[in-house]
Amino acid sequence: MRWMLRLAGWFLPLLLMAIPGAAFAAEVDQLPQLFERALALSRAGDPQQALPVWNQVLEMAPDDAAAWSNRGNVRLMLGDPEGAISDQTRSMELAPDDADPHLNRGTAEEALQRWSEAAADYDWILERNPDDASALYNLGNVRGSEGEWQEAQRLYRLAADSRPGFAMARA
Numbered sequence: 807m808r809w810m811l812r813l814a815g816w817f818l819p820l821l822l823m824a825i826p827g828a829a830f831a832a833e834v835d836q837l838p839q840l841f842e843r844a845l846a847l848s849r850a851g852d853p854q855q856a857l858p859v860w861n862q863v864l865e866m867a868p869d870d871a872a873a874w875s876n877r878g879n880v881r882l883m884l885g886d887p888e889g890a891i892s893d894q895t896r897s898m899e900l901a902p903d904d905a906d907p908h909l910n911r912g913t914a915e916e917a918l919q920r921w922s923e924a925a926a927d928y929d930w931i932l933e934r935n936p937d938d939a940s941a942l943y944n945l946g947n948v949r950g951s952e953g954e955w956q957e958a959q960r961l962y963r964l965a966a967d968s969r970p971g972f973a974m975a976r977a
Contacts, residue, residue: 836866837863837866837867840859840862840863840866841863841870841873843859844856844859844860844862844863844873844876845876847859848860848876848879848880851883853880853881853883853884854884856880857877857880857881857884860873860876860877860880861877863877864877869900870900871896871897871898871900871901871904871907872897872901874893874894874896874897874900874907875893875894875897875904875906875907875910877893878890878891878892878893878894878897878907878910878911878914879910881893882910882913882914882917887914887915887917887918888914888918890910890911890913890914890917891911891914891915891918894907894908894910894911894914895907895911897910898911905930905931905934905935905938905941908927908928908930908931908941909927909928909931909940909941909944911927912924912925912927912928912941912944912948913944915927916944916947916948916951919951921948921951921952924944924948925945925948925949928941928942928944928945928948929945932945937964937968938968939965939966939968939969939972940965942961942962942964942965942968943961943962943965943972945961946958946959946960946961946962946965949961
């Protein structure tokens with residue numbers, strides 16, 4: 807009887823590894839650590855190493871809006887604004903009320919000098935939160951790029967008032 811228990815103790819882990827759901831459970835357990843690793847690489851300014859890790863995260867969690875948005879940021883850092891726009895748009899589909907992908911997509915649109923598209927993303931945020939300092943500041947950048955200097959200055963002032971200590975807006 808003991809040999810059967812020992813055999814079961816040895817055989818059960820092998821059996822669980824052969825069951826697709828068991829492998830999925832192991833992946834799900836690794837997902838938070840993988841997400842944190844990708845985030846740390848992104849924050850450290852290492853997009854070359856962060857991108858493949860974000861790809862892994864998205865393979866495991868294709869419906870994670872934050873992962874799509876973060877990968878989009880990395881793609882923009884790597885000089886792929888079209889890819890960044892695509893990722894931010896996917897994030898917005900998954901989390902339609904989240905402002906971050908709109909802000910991030912607007913930044914990528916600015917990189918391509920798509921001023922009206924960027925402004926639309928910032929306006930979307932400001933319709934919901936008129937005091938969003940980042941959206942105000944970025945919209946100021948768009949207006950300045952369009953030659954609307956007085957409007958840009960007004961938006962920068964609003965951004966600075968909205969977030970005291972927002973040095974870029976005050977400059």
